Amino acid sequence: xxxxxxxxxxxxxxxxxxxxxxxxxxxxxxxxxxxxxxxxxxxxxxxxxxxxxxxxxxxxxxxxxxxxxxxxxxxxxxxxxxxxxxxxxxxxxxxxxxxxxxxxxxxxxxxxxxxxxxxxxxxxxxxxxxxxxxxxxxxxxxxxxxxxxxxxxxxxxxxxxxxxxxxxxxxxxxxxxxxxxxxxxxxxxxxxxxxxxxxxxxxxxxxxxxxxxxxxxxxxxxxxxxxxxxxxxxxxxxxxxxxxxxxxxxxxxxxxxxxxxxxxxxxxxxxxxxxxxxxxxxxxxxxxxxxxxxxxxxxxxxxxxxxxxxxxxxxxxxxxxxxxxxxxxxxxxxxxxxxxxxxxxxxxxxxxxxxxxxxxxxxxxxxxxxxxxxxxxxxxxxxxxxxxxxxxxxxxxxxxxxxxxxxxxxxxxxxxxxxxxxxxxxxxxxxxxxxxxxxxxxxxxxxxxxxxxxxxxxxxxxxxxxxxxxxxxxxxxxx
Numbered sequence: 001x002x003x004x005x006x007x008x009x010x011x012x013x014x015x016x017x018x019x020x021x022x023x024x025x026x027x028x029x030x031x032x033x034x035x036x037x038x039x040x041x042x043x044x045x046x047x048x049x050x051x052x053x054x055x056x057x058x059x060x061x062x063x064x065x066x067x068x069x070x071x072x073x074x075x076x077x078x079x080x081x082x083x084x085x086x087x088x089x090x091x092x093x094x095x096x097x098x099x100x101x102x103x104x105x106x107x108x109x110x111x112x113x114x115x116x117x118x119x120x121x122x123x124x125x126x127x128x129x130x131x132x133x134x135x136x137x138x139x140x141x142x143x144x145x146x147x148x149x150x151x152x153x154x155x156x157x158x159x160x161x162x163x164x165x166x167x168x169x170x171x172x173x174x175x176x177x178x179x180x181x182x183x184x185x186x187x188x189x190x191x192x193x194x195x196x197x198x199x200x201x202x203x204x205x206x207x208x209x210x211x212x213x214x215x216x217x218x219x220x221x222x223x224x225x226x227x228x229x230x231x232x233x234x235x236x237x238x239x240x241x242x243x244x245x246x247x248x249x250x251x252x253x254x255x256x257x258x259x260x261x262x263x264x265x266x267x268x269x270x271x272x273x274x275x276x277x278x279x280x281x282x283x284x285x286x287x288x289x290x291x292x293x294x295x296x297x298x299x300x301x302x303x304x305x306x307x308x309x310x311x312x313x314x315x316x317x318x319x320x321x322x323x324x325x326x327x328x329x330x331x332x333x334x335x336x337x338x339x340x341x342x343x344x345x346x347x348x349x350x351x352x353x354x355x356x357x358x359x360x361x362x363x364x365x366x367x368x369x370x371x372x373x374x375x376x377x378x379x380x381x382x383x384x385x386x387x388x389x390x391x392x393x394x395x396x397x398x399x400x401x402x403x404x405x406x407x408x409x410x411x412x413x414x415x416x417x418x419x420x421x422x423x424x425x426x427x428x429x430x431x432x433x434x435x436x437x438x439x440x441x442x443x444x445x446x447x448x449x450x451x452x453x454x455x456x457x458x459x460x461x462x463x464x465x466x467x468x469x470x471x472x473x474x475x476x477x478x479x
Contacts, residue, residue, distance in 0.1 A: 008033040009350060012137040012155035014129035014294070017044025018335040019325025020161035021113055023342035028120040030350050035153055036122055037129035037139055041110040045163050046335045048106050049183040056102035057185075058206060058367045061213035062433075064091050065369055073408045093214045099186045125151075131158065131295035134321045157321055157349040160301075160309060161342060162294065164287040164327035172198070172259035172283055178266050179259050179281050182207060192216045194278040196268050198256045200227040202366050204284035205239065208248060209368045218248045219276055221268065223255045228366060232379065232429045234395070235372045238411055239431075242369065259283070289328040304330050313356035315345035323349065332359050360426075363443040365436040370412045373439035376427030376446040377417050391426065393417045394475040398432060401471075402463040409433045416442070416452070416472040423451040423478050432465060441469055452476040 009032040013020045016038030027034040041048055067077070068091060078086035117124055127141040137158060139151045166181035168174055176184045182203055193216065197208040200222030212218040220227065220243065227243065227250060228236040243250055255271040265279040289307045296303060302310045302318045309317060309324040311331060316323050323345035326338030340357055347354040366372040382388045395415045398404035404412070412431035419426055428442035445455050455473035460466045 009157065010153075010155045011035070011157045011159065011346065011349070012129070012153045013037065013159045013161060014131075014137060015044060015161035015163060015290075015326070015328075016042040016113075016124070017046050017161050017163045017326055017338060019338035019342035020044070020159060021117070021342065022339040023159045023161065023323075023325060023346050024117055024122045025120055026343045026346040027350070028117075028122050030346065030352060032157075032346075032350060034122045035125060035155075036117065037125050037127055037137065039126065039128050041107075041126075042114040042117060042124065043106075043110040044161075045165075045183070046338070047110050047113065049186070051335050052106045052109055053102040053186055054182065054206065055367055056105060057098065058210045058369075060093070060098050060102075061210040062369050064093060065213045067091055069408060091215075093191060095191045095214065096189050099188065103186055130293065131160075131299045131301075131322070133295075134158070134299050134319050155321075157323065157346070159315075159342065159345050160291075160294065160296070160322065160324040160328060161326045161338065162290040162328045164289045164333070166283070167286040167288050169283065169285065171257060172281070174283060175261065178261055178279070179283065181283055185282065188280075192278075192280040194219070194265070194280070196221060196259075196266065196276055196278045196281045197284060198259070198268070198281060199284035199286070200224065200250075201230065201284065201286070202228065204282070206367050207282055207284065209239075209243065209246075212243070212246050212248045213369065217278075219278065220248060220250045221254050221256050221270070221276075222250060222252050225252050227252075228372070231366065231372055232374065232415070234413070234415070235374075235429055235431045238370065238413075239366075239368050239372065242411060287327065287333070291328050311341070313358070314348040314354055315341040315357070316348065331357075332362055332364075334362065334364060337362055361443070361447045363439045365439065367436070370409065370431055370433050371435035373430045373432075373435035374428070375439055375443045376425075378427055378429060379417075381427075382417070390420055391417055392420045392476055394472045396468045396472045396475070398465075398468065401465060401468045403465050403467065404432070406463065407433070414438075414468040414472050416469070416476060418452050418476050420478075423453060423476065424449050425452060425455060425473070428469075430469075438465055438469070441466060452478075 011027045011032045011034045013036040024034050024036045081087040127139045129137045132138045137153045174181045191214050195211050195216045196219045197204045198221045208220045227240050258269045259281045266281045268276040291307045300319050308330040311329045325341035327333040363375040398412045399410040404410045415429040417427035425445040430438045452473040460470045
């Protein structure tokens, strides 16, 4: 135990996103003196302009789609027409009200997080922070860091968690009105008549799905031969078929070269000479880390060519006193990973027990309709590692799952991967409504190296979607 007059370990955190927030809580819990510097609001972009509002918008779209699909369950919503015969009403979406709700919810979440930090004893400063060597942070309270430096904080440990911003192209410069990044969507007063989404990765696919469901005509421009190129190919195939069913136009193997404003909308030019006229365009072409001007290089921190901070499995940079977490690092860009990096960084810095982060154990989700949830090894990673022959897999289509039939959602599957020799579960893919909730049992199995027999021996409720997981595990039993 520290003596009463012994100085506490000082921690300075630059950026209050998921990584910085968790680092601050962990530091306070372990008895350190913690200061967190955040320019926009606690929670950062993840809470204010990215994860929380976007997933709230997607939840609204999913609710609308559920109502539309309820007819196949025998639920009929009819009103009498002028002739007395039933007329099926249209689903109406008030986008301005939706955006007002989700931004208010994001703001409230940020305030809740701020209160949690203050209750824990963390000092929170609104402003810009930049490193002044390996053991100090200089704070400016003016937006953009152009104000007067009012404080220089010396610290034993520094955590950088500044996130990332949407990548912008000179040939398709966002204007916040017609050409948009995902941060600018929440200013739209109404559902776009025709939205072109450039980029078919996770962000592009999620918003394309959401706005088509909300009522927009949507054209998805994909430079690859299939949407969601980084996902399981079977899973991506299910999503692309769903997009087509919804009436979305998917332009595969097409690359946008420019997007310009027209009198009433936008003109998207493709590499092959084709053009698309629409009312709005969403640019979903990746992100860049917010690491410029932070004094990282001057402090000796190693960066990648793209500006991401190089960190190891305990979130430490090459400078012993400096750690980093979240999308500004060269790790997996997920809020859950950022949070884990933040906690791990502080635990390591303060000498607490820490388990290095294994990206193979990270569960991830694509919030389309249906969702795609993944954890561990998959067919792509097994092939790249030349380990395909060492693994076994089994797929259970939801079309044979009784619970999926009951709720009328059978477009999807559960796929399980295990080592052939030991039967140890090494990965899984779930394509289903709320797959993000169903992946957790597989994440536990991967994290704790359970065998397929151990998974199969657990009781799943009948009928349930989780029954597909035990069914897949049972099918992989080795005699």
